[in-house]
Amino acid sequence: MNIAVAALFKTVHYIYSICRKYGEKQKSYLSWNTNSFNVSNNYNQNTNIIVHSPITTDERSQTLSWLSPLKSWERHHGVAANRIAGVGGWVLKTSEFQAWRSRKGNDSVDAVLFCYGAPGVGKTFICSLAIDRLCDESAGCSIGVACLYCDYRCQGDQMPTNMIGSLLKQFVAGLPEVPGVIKEAFQTAKGQLGGRAPQLHKIIDLFPKVLALYEQAFIFIDALDELHIELRVEFIRALGQIARESPNTQIFVTGRLHVQAELDRHLTKSLSTISINPKDEDLRAYLKMRLHTDPDPDAMDDDLKHEILTHLPRQFSRIFLLVALQTDAILGETTIHNRRETLYRVANRLNDVYRTTLERIIQQPGNKQKLGIAVLMFVSLVGRAVHVDELCDAIGLYEGSHDLNTGIKNAPSIETLLGSCLGLVTFDRETSTVRLVHTTSVIPCLTPTLLEQ
Secondary structure (H helix, E strand, C coil), rough: CHHHHHHHHHHHHHHHHHHHHHHHHHHHHHCCCCCCCCHHHHHHCCCCCCCCCCCCCCCHHHHHHHHCCCCCHHHHHHHHHHCCCCHHHHHHHHHHHHHHHHHCCCCCCCCEEEECCCCCCHHHHHHHCCCCCCCHHHHCCEEEEEEEEEHHCCCCCCHHHHHHHHHHHHHHCCCCCCHHHHHHHHHHHCCCCCCCCCCCHHHHHHHHHHCCCCCCCEEEEECCCHHHHHHHHHHHHHHHHHHHHCEEEEEEEEEEEHHHHHHHHHCCCEEEEEEECCCHHHHHHHHHHHHHHCCHHCCCCCCHHHHHHHHHHHHHHCCCCHHHHHHHHHHHHHHHHHHHHHHHHHHHHCHHHHHHHHCCCCCCCCCCHHHHHHHHCCCCHHCCCCEEHHHHHHHHHHCCCCCHHHHHHHHCCCCHHHHHCCCEEEEEECCEEECCCCCCCHHCCHHHHHHHC
């Protein structure tokens, strides 16, 4: 490994150790790592769809915060904002989804719908699409909606008590007033030991009393497989108990196929499934959007557009993420000739595409290669979503600095930092956080041999 690369690793390691050592400084950012769903900002209309109503009193706010510190409407908005119109709509047209959606306590229809697929096929986008569609169609109805976006980088926050409490919190917040049983539980806990946090079994006991106030209740859980196995089993068991005691509850889950065995064992053996694989029309809709927003339209002609729309869906028919990353690589070139060469010099596996993208990062001119690698390593090593100010603060630090407050002043703009990563890191404007474009890890591809190139 040459001196420059060694220095880069040393710098990134120093940044990482600084953020760990001065964890108290970073705690203010942790509130942005959210895993529960609050849909009020999208659907808070003057109808009796029971999703969310504004918090108008301190007591109401305190009660909701007591139920769980988690929230994820910001995460949902971020996911929804990046969806392409029409993409994934085929899932909502399947007989399995239609039957699940209109079940209304019909015992002949499964109350649990499990959508499974490989990494990068678009499960999270489909989950957010299903949430929005349900809310759109439920205006004027007594419908409750709650959701969790699981994230392996937020294991410290994703404890079963917090997650189940967050679901209850969302249903409570959807009511015009906080139910008396919730008020009583809060007041009792507030008077014990200076204020006790709710316990999991007590939260579960409160669920049927709240869900009974709804005609239907829908729970959406995205990326269940990203929870740690022990926490996942406890969480699934809690969901199972809630579903058994509240027959008006329906559950929508996304994840990789292996978690179906756990759902069968701990939730219900009677569930419907949908295999998530991107359709050609989904991939073409995405590619048309990307071509329409081409940053260098002079490096494109009709023939090349046709080749991209034909070749990429055929080459990557099952992995949406591969299409996205390969499109980044193609549009990153500045001539029609180079773009066409990149189109046909494609990789067939996710790791190959990561490696190709990393090679492009390292070949960037000036300081961008070091910035790109530093951002990737920092976001990966921190192990959770990172607030944009936190990232800038860390990247702006340098070895020998004694003032931790000067880091953000020395950092490039967030646009420069993201641009140096060539699509492998994404910015969620709703939560002001940055994260890897997908949970599959980039770092194993970042080998010393590759860096030396």
